[in-house]
Amino acid sequence: MNNGVRLGVFYTIIRPEEKWILAAAEARGIAVERLDDSSITFGLERPSGLPDVVLNRSVSHTRSVYAVRCFEHYGVPTVNRSSVVELAGDKVLASLRLAEKGIPTPKTVVALSPEAAMAAIERVGYPAVLKPAVGSWGRLMAKVDNPEDAEQILEHKGALASPIHSVFYVQEYVPKPDRDLRVFVVGDRPVAAMYRRSSGWRTNAARGASAEAAPLTSELSELALRAAEAVGGGVLAVDLMESPGGLVVHEVNPTPEFKALTAATGADIAGSIVDYTVEVARR
Numbered sequence: 001m002n003n004g005v006r007l008g009v010f011y012t013i014i015r016p017e018e019k020w021i022l023a024a025a026e027a028r029g030i031a032v033e034r035l036d037d038s039s040i041t042f043g044l045e046r047p048s049g050l051p052d053v054v055l056n057r058s059v060s061h062t063r064s065v066y067a068v069r070c071f072e073h074y075g076v077p078t079v080n081r082s083s084v085v086e087l088a089g090d091k092v093l094a095s096l097r098l099a100e101k102g103i104p105t106p107k108t109v110v111a112l113s114p115e116a117a118m119a120a121i122e123r124v125g126y127p128a129v130l131k132p133a134v135g136s137w138g139r140l141m142a143k144v145d146n147p148e149d150a151e152q153i154l155e156h157k158g159a160l161a162s163p164i165h166s167v168f169y170v171q172e173y174v175p176k177p178d179r180d181l182r183v184f185v186v187g188d189r190p191v192a193a194m195y196r197r198s199s200g201w202r203t204n205a206a207r208g209a210s211a212e213a214a215p216l217t218s219e220l221s222e223l224a225l226r227a228a229e230a231v232g233g234g235v236l237a238v239d240l241m242e243s244p245g246g247l248v249v250h251e252v253n254p255t256p257e258f259k260a261l262t263a264a265t266g267a268d269i270a271g272s273i274v275d276y277t278v279e280v281a282r283r
Contacts, residue, residue: 021057058255061134065085068085077283080234098230109170131169174241175243181220182237
């Protein structure tokens with residue numbers, strides 16, 4: 001069976017998530033073209049033989065932004081759209097948008113120099129968390145408990161050559177339980193949620209946090225949907241924390257992994273993603 005849609009999967013490596021996506025497409029009779037982000041090239045003129053829709057699964061934010069924008073230039077719809085990838089993939093831009101939409105987030109201050117970053121940390125208060133504006137898996141994050149810690153971290157970041165380290169994203173440390181929450185949103189529907197538990201302050205599954213199913217309460221679903229809509233919607237993972245004042249959204253991931261979530265909940269997330277991507281192709 002062939003349903004007439006040609007799906008392009010733009011990827012870096014074939015992880016379990018991509019295997020499940022490819023299997024879901026095959027089960028639905030969808031022809032798939034694999035687009036390796038390390039070998040593809042983009043000219044200014046529209047090439048022939050393009051897929052009907054492209055699903056972005058690249059692990060690189062930079063490659064994702066430029067590639068998705070090129071596909072859109074050719075008139076190919078993408079999941080997610082470049083505006084969503086660019087916005088949600090940058091913590092500074094995402095925090096600004098969430099604040100604009102009235103979505104509760106941790107207290108955040110942005111600085112553009114080490115000196116200003118020190119003032120930003122003092123403004124947020126100790127302990128504070130420093131994060132790179134772009135990045136995932138909990139990498140290059142630091143929790144600072146006092147001015148001495150802050151000075152050492154800022155000195156180290158100042159010595160790094162990457163331009164991204166010249167932007168300092170400072171967030172309050174939220175005294176949460178030993179867990180956070182992730183809600184996977186596809187289109188206008190939250191499809192699954194999980195707790196991520198860790199003995200450390202970082203609760204990323206990529207850093208060894210354990211995952212268990214979480215109930216999709218009306219409060220959790222509504223807040224996750226609002227956060228997803230704020231950045232433009234699509235296939236998104238909304239990360240939340242249980243603060244003393246209630247749920248807060250601390251990140252929206254535009255190219256989310258879902259291996260741990262699938263294992264914890266049994267939800268057919270890959271199937272939901274493929275179905276939504278086909279729907280986008282037919283609009």
